[in-house]
Structures are given as structure tokens and as C-alpha cells.
Amino acid sequence: MALTETDVRGIAEYARIALDTDELAEMTAYLNDAVAMLDPILEYADADVEPTFHPIGDLANVVRADAADAGRSLPIDEALKDAASTRGRSFRVPSILGEGGDC
Amino acid sequence: MAWIDSLSAAQIAAGVVAGEFGATEVARASLDAVECRDAEVGAFLQVSADAALEAAARIDASRAAGDPLPPLAGVPLAIKDNMNLAGTRTTCASQMLASYESVYTATCVQRMLDAGCLPIGKVNMDEFAFGSSTENSAFHPTNNPWDLERVPGGSSGGSAAAVAAGEVALSLGSDTGGSIRQPASFCGVVGMKPTYGAVSRYGVVAFGSSLDQVGPFGRTVEDVALAMNALTAPGRDPLDGTSQEFAVDFCEHLDDGVTGRRVGVVPALMEAEGLAPEVRRAVERAAAQLEQQGAQVVEVELPHLDAAIAAYYVIGPAEAFSNLARFDGIRYGYQEEDCANLAQQSALSRAHGFGREAKRRQMLGAYLLSSGVYDKYYYAAQKARTMITRDYARAFEQVDAILMPAAPRTAFKHGELSDPTQMYLSDLYTISLNIAGNGGISVPLGLGEDSGLPVSAQLVAPAFHDRELLTYARALEVAFGAAPVAPACAQKGGELA
Numbered sequence: 001m002a003l004t005e006t007d008v009r010g011i012a013e014y015a016r017i018a019l020d021t022d023e024l025a026e027m028t029a030y031l032n033d034a035v036a037m038l039d040p041i042l043e044y045a046d047a048d049v050e051p052t053f054h055p056i057g058d059l060a061n062v063v064r065a066d067a068a069d070a071g072r073s074l075p076i077d078e079a080l081k082d083a084a085s086t087r088g089r090s091f092r093v094p095s096i097l098g099e100g101g102d103c
Numbered sequence: 104m105a106w107i108d109s110l111s112a113a114q115i116a117a118g119v120v121a122g123e124f125g126a127t128e129v130a131r132a133s134l135d136a137v138e139c140r141d142a143e144v145g146a147f148l149q150v151s152a153d154a155a156l157e158a159a160a161r162i163d164a165s166r167a168a169g170d171p172l173p174p175l176a177g178v179p180l181a182i183k184d185n186m187n188l189a190g191t192r193t194t195c196a197s198q199m200l201a202s203y204e205s206v207y208t209a210t211c212v213q214r215m216l217d218a219g220c221l222p223i224g225k226v227n228m229d230e231f232a233f234g235s236s237t238e239n240s241a242f243h244p245t246n247n248p249w250d251l252e253r254v255p256g257g258s259s260g261g262s263a264a265a266v267a268a269g270e271v272a273l274s275l276g277s278d279t280g281g282s283i284r285q286p287a288s289f290c291g292v293v294g295m296k297p298t299y300g301a302v303s304r305y306g307v308v309a310f311g312s313s314l315d316q317v318g319p320f321g322r323t324v325e326d327v328a329l330a331m332n333a334l335t336a337p338g339r340d341p342l343d344g345t346s347q348e349f350a351v352d353f354c355e356h357l358d359d360g361v362t363g364r365r366v367g368v369v370p371a372l373m374e375a376e377g378l379a380p381e382v383r384r385a386v387e388r389a390a391a392q393l394e395q396q397g398a399q400v401v402e403v404e405l406p407h408l409d410a411a412i413a414a415y416y417v418i419g420p421a422e423a424f425s426n427l428a429r430f431d432g433i434r435y436g437y438q439e440e441d442c443a444n445l446a447q448q449s450a451l452s453r454a455h456g457f458g459r460e461a462k463r464r465q466m467l468g469a470y471l472l473s474s475g476v477y478d479k480y481y482y483a484a485q486k487a488r489t490m491i492t493r494d495y496a497r498a499f500e501q502v503d504a505i506l507m508p509a510a511p512r513t514a515f516k517h518g519e520l521s522d523p524t525q526m527y528l529s530d531l532y533t534i535s536l537n538i539a540g541n542g543g544i545s546v547p548l549g550l551g552e553d554s555g556l557p558v559s560a561q562l563v564a565p566a567f568h569d570r571e572l573l574t575y576a577r578a579l580e581v582a583f584g585a586a587p588v589a590p591a592c593a594q595k596g597g598e599l600a
Contacts (some may be wrong), residue, residue, distance in 0.1 A: 008466070015424065015469035016431070016446070017462055018454035027466055033524050034416065034467050038480060039411040044487040051485030052492055054313045055299040057568075062344040078206045079433025084438035091433050096445045 105598040107132035108269025111404040112178040117178035125178030126159035133179035139596025150224040173219035179222035181265040181274035186309040196240035199456035209306025220334035226261030235529045248589030253514040256286030263290040269588035274320045276473040281533025284514045290512040291547045291557025299540035300347035303340035308311040312536040322586040324577045328353040334590035362397030367502035379512040381551035385558040392582040401496040411535035417484035424468025445566040464545040492539040509545035541568040547586045
């Protein structure tokens with residue numbers, strides 16, 4: 001069943017990408033074309049094989065001691081230099097809840 | 104004196120070591136070539152002249168002091184703009200990162216610099232590597248040096264064009280679905296996607312974490328082998344959990360020849376709809392050449408390859424959606440001002456920071472990972488990945504390597520493929536390797552008799568048999584000649600003083 005603009009509005013909210021009316025129509029058309037292109041993959045849904053999630057089969061998580069590594073830590077000034085908005089030693093963001101503006 | 108574009112990376116390094124010219128002269132010649140050629144080609148987003156000249160001065164000082172020089176001493180290098188180099192901007196050709204200044208250096212870049220390369224600058228790409236033409240750059244398109252009205256391929260189009268134009272001898276690209284091999288084909292240079300895990304991805308902006316791999320472009324097979332040595336010789340990178348030990352000398356068996364080797368061709372791929380006759384004939388000539396040099400050419404089957412594009416456009420967007428979630432406009436990147444709350448700031452920053460194709464891919468990924476859809480597509484795609492990987496494993500029980508096209512056609516004109524789903528089909532011959540993880544190399548075969556544009560073949564080997572790929576590629580280079588600089592660019596600036 002084809003995706004509607006209402007569906008795509010919900011996906012955009014999930015993806016945190018604001019779309020205007022024109023973009024919503026264009027994105028809906030695109031997603032329906034793109035999903036149709038994926039049809040050949042559905043033949044594999046019931047294939048009697050294990051899925052392969054990664055080319056390196058025995059990949060393991062890399063863990064280290066839960067301690068700061070000074071050699072790999074950025075100085076605060078460096079960490080903040082690419083942020084559009086900072087305050088003191090922190091990144092500055094608007095209100096997280098509601099519409100309280102800057103915080 | 105010579106023109107910088109008449110020398111391979113190996114010849115430049117040898118000339119610097121022998122004192123025929125200094126690394127500083129090389130840097131100046133390369134920067135001059137960029138100055139004279141790049142207004143038309145548009146490969147570069149940023150020229151790092153100071154960094155290149157400083158690196159060159161260090162090499163010249165080392166030589167003057169009698170110190171041993173590294174293997175790529177004085178070789179001009181272009182770096183795809185999704186790779187961090189401290190002191191430069193790393194934009195991914197996106198407004199999202201237009202002013203982002205790297206705070207560290209990617210391992211792959213550092214290794215090339217440690218090997219003596221001069222960082223001439225950062226080169227153009229499709230935004231966040233989403234594309235096959237470099238038309239998706241937020242800043243400007245890159246033109247194919249062989250025909251400026253045509254695209255260089257993508258997403259590493261700047262990397263391929265800078266080498267084809269003779270602006271640099273080597274460049275780095277990244278390949279998630281063909282983004283090294285397809286632009287190498289369009290621009291008539293050698294481009295290698297190593298086996299997944301062979302080259303560290305630390306410091307490379309991630310697109311598809313189970314698919315991305317960094318690799319080199321050059322005009323000769325030897326240059327690409329030298330770059331592979333630089334990228335892998337220091338061993339696995341502890342900063343990348345997927346990095347693998349790959350201790351081989353890629354230059355050691357370049358001229359071993361192909362006598363007794365078994366090379367597979369896949370009839371279904373040679374008869375595929377959309378394969379240009381001139382490309383098919385070129386690949387057939389390559390097969391005949393390998394046979395003439397002593398290889399045995401046999402037919403093999405890869406029966407599940409028809410699912411590769413669909414599998415890729417499930418796995419790639421899903422991984423891209425996860426990876427690009429980090430661009431929220433807070434710690435770095437474009438930030439929308441005066442928003443009511445954090446959610447609105449994120450949504451508007453991402454809406455205005457990302458370009459059209461970047462938004463499309465993320466939206467597709469978000470849809471495919473959403474409840475109820477995930478089970479239907481994502482598992483099916485990963486099962487197809489199993490089948491495609493098995494196909495290759497079975498084929499490599501019969502043959503040592505597989506020969507196939509790298510791209511279905513020669514470079515197309517700007518704007519010619521405006522439908523994104525049609526554009527996706529240009530990666531028909533490259534995508535399956537990213538799914539399976541093994542390495543491939545695009546080798547130029549001269550010019551197509553219909554278009555007059557570069558044509559190529561792709562060689563594919565089992566995982567971590569990348570050195571053998573270079574031996575086959577060298578055999579084709581001997582037969583078809585090394586990649587020339589695009590004629591319109593050759594000797595246009597860049598004389599060694």
C-alpha cells in the first residue's frame with residue numbers, strides 16, 4: 001500500500017527533519033518509488049539462511065576501562081569551537097520541554 | 104624540467120629522494136596545477152597550501168639532514184572531504200558542515216601524511232557520499248576532466264577528477280556502494296576499494312558503517328599499491344573496531360603476471376540490460392588480454408546479484424539514518440536560531456542543513472527502520488547479503504578473481520539522470536562487493552569507441568586477496584597502458600621549477 005503524505009509527515013517527525021508542503025509531496029513520491037524499487041528483496045524474507053549483519057562475522061564490541069584517557073580527550077575549548085551556540089564551558093540549547101525558548 | 108602531471112607518485116618520490124627536485128617544488132607545481140585547472144574541473148573544495156608547503160619543507164629538511172625519506176616523500180595528495188584533517192574544514196560537501204573545522208585527523212589521512220604525502224586539499228563529493236555523480240554537492244558540481252559537460256561519477260568525484268586532471272598524483276576516496284570504482288571508471292584512473300576492514304575508518308564521516316571502506320585513486324597501479332602500503336603497513340588501527348591486520352607488501356608481486364590464474368566472467372552481468380556495448384566490448388578485450396597473458400578465463404555464476412541493489416538501498420539508508428542522527432546542530436554543524444524548543448531546533452537545523460538527497464536517504468532509512476517495516480525489509484536484505492556472500496564464496500572455489508564492468512556506461516552529462524532511483528542503478532556492478540565485503544579495483548582500458556570517453560573493467564577477489572587484484576590490474580595496465588592525464592588538462596600549469 002502506497003505511503004500517504006500523512007505517513008510521510010510521521011516519518012519526518014521520527015527522523016527530525018521538518019518538511020514544508022512542497023517537500024512533503026515530493027518526498028512522498030520519492031519514498032513510494034524507492035520502496036517499490038526494494039520489492040526484489042521481499043523474495044528473501046523467507047529464505048532459510050541466517051541474516052548477515054556485517055562483513056566481519058566475528059566482530060566483537062571493543063571495550064576499555066571506564067576512565068578518562070587524557071590522550072584521547074579534547075580540551076574543552078576544542079570541543080566547543082564548532083558549536084554554534086555555547087555558554088561558558090557548555091553547549092547551549094533551547095528549552096527541552098514545551099516552548100520555553102532559550103535556557 | 105618536467106611537468107608535475109607527467110610523473111607518477113612513484114616517480115615523484117624517487118625524484119625527491121634522488122634530489123632531482125625538492126618536495127617544495129613539487130608542492131608548488133601541484134598547487135599551480137590546481138590553480139590553472141580547477142576553475143574548470145571543480146575538484147577542490149578547499150586548498151590547504153600552507154599545510155602542503157609545511158609538509159614539503161619538513162621533507163626537504165629531512166633530506167638535507169641526510170635522514171631516510173618515507174616511501175611517498177613529496178607526493179601530492181587530495182583528500183575526500185568526508186575525512187578529517189586537523190586544521191582544515193571537513194564539510195562532506197554539505198551546508199550542515201560548511202564551517203566545521205576538524206579537531207583531529209583521520210587515521211587513513213595521517214598514514215598517508217606519515218608516508219610523506221603533501222596534503223594539497225580537500226575534494227568534492229556528493230553530500231555525505233549520497234550519490235553517483237558529485238552533482239549533490241552543496242557547493243558546486245565537479246566536472247569530468249575528459250568532458251567538462253559530464254559528471255566525474257561519485258560520490259568520490261572530486262578525488263577521481265583531481266587525479267585525472269593531473270592536479271595530484273594520489274587521492275583518497277571512500278566507497279559505500281561503488282563510490283571509488285565508478286568515478287575511477289568515469290575519469291579513466293585506477294580506483295581501489297579494499298576489503299572491508301583493511302583500511303581504518305576512524306575519522307571518516309560514517310555513511311553505512313557495515314559498507315564504508317576507504318581506498319586510493321592513482322594513474323598507475325604501482326601508485327595505488329604504494330598508497331595501499333601506506334594505509335595498511337602500520338597495522339590494524341586500535342581506534343577502529345573493524346580494522347583488521349593486513350600485513351602484506353602490495354608492491355611485491357605487481358609484475359608476477361597472470362599465467363595459470365583462473366579468471367571468472369559472469370555471463371548474466373555481461374548481458375545485463377543497460378550495459379553499454381562499448382563497455383561490454385572493452386571488458387571482453389580485457390578478458391582476451393588476460394587469456395593471452397596466460398590466464399584461464401571461465402564462466403561463473405553469481406545468481407543472487409540481482410538482489411544487491413535492493414539490499415543496498417535497505418541496508419545503506421538504514422545505517423545512514425542512524426549515523427546522521429548525530430547532526431542535530433548542537434555540538435557542531437548548522438544550527439537554526441530562535442527555536443521554541445530543542446525538537447524544533449533539531450528538525451529545522453536538519454531540514455535546512457541537509458540537501459535534498461541527504462534528506463531522502465535518511466527518510467528512507469527512517470521508514471525502513473520503523474515498527475512493522477523493519478522486519479519486512481531489513482531482515483530480508485540481510486538474508487540476501489548472506490546469499491550474495493555465498494555466491495562469491497562459491498565462485499571463488501572455481502576462480503581466483505572475477506572480471507566485470509565497473510560501471511554500466513561511460514560518464515553521463517550533468518542533469519542527464521534526474522530521477523534518483525535511476526541514478527541508483529549506476530552502481531549496478533559495484534554494490535554487491537560492499538554487501539559481501541571483499542575488494543575490487545577499477546582499471547582503465549582506454550577510450551570507448553562510441554563515446555570517446557574512458558572505459559574500464561573491474562576486478563574482484565576474495566576478501567583480503569587485495570594484493571592479487573593489483574597483479575591482475577597491472578597485467579591490464581601493461582596491455583592497455585597507464586591512465587593518461589585528461590588531454591584538456593595536461594601541462595596546463597604545474598611545471599616543476
